[in-house]
Amino acid sequence: MAQASSLGQTITVTGLTLLLAACSPATPSTNLAEAIQSCAACHGENGVPTDPTMPVIWGQNRGYLLNQLHDFKIGHRKNEIMASIVEPLSRTDMEALATHFAQQKWPAIDQAVDAKSEQVAINIIDTKQCTACHHDRFQGDTIRPRLAGQTVDYLLKTMQDFRSHERGTSLAMSSLLRDESDEDLKSLATYMASKKDAIAQK
């Protein structure tokens, strides 16, 4: 009797294990939680990137986040690290990640701007009408990224990438920054990084 009942339990447990194993591809929540956790290594546990060359993604606009993941996936935006990260992700995974990160609170990072950089930046922003697309507080919108409070080194690098067409995702951005010097881009990056009052539009 004891043997029969223990056999019965084994069968039940094995059946359940098999059932769970069969279900796991259809339950993205486990995979999603793991994927979200893996992003923290660079994009930060609490939204503050582990290094200023890494962008803030917490609180970034959803449509923009999704576009970037998609562009990394198809190689339209080139970055070796992000390409390997999005490689195994499905469209549904990327949508879930974009939704998740857009819902997080943008982290406040202290990045100061000096008076000279501020003046240079304001002049360029007025001339090039950056706020026509990124809006008055650099909060962006569905497809335009929030720039306010983004990490300074990342902003500088990605603007240099637009200028050189290394980042070829926006002809508008590449042509707007075509004639800007590194000094000008540094001033722009420092100024936009110092902004804290933007309210992100999802």
Ligand code: HEC
């Ligand atoms: C090993 C470090 C690393 C990990 C892990 C990582 N990223 Fe990134 N991510 C980067 C770097 C570096 C960039 C900037 C790429 C560039 O300069 O073009 C980036 C850029 C991005 C961008 C574009 C942001 C913008 O403002 O344009 C998004 C979105 C993004 N990552 C999402 C994710 C998600 C979601 C995960 C987890 C599934 C993740 N990343 C994991 C390093 C990482």
Ligand code: HEC
């Ligand atoms: C015509 C609309 C438009 C104007 C004007 C514009 N931008 Fe953009 N900007 C965009 C779009 C769209 C993107 C996203 C491109 C993509 O999908 O990769 C972008 C992306 C960026 C990024 C990348 C942010 C990130 O998280 O990777 C920076 C930085 C930026 N713009 C700065 C500027 C500055 C500085 C100006 C003024 C000199 C400016 N933009 C003017 C439309 C515009």
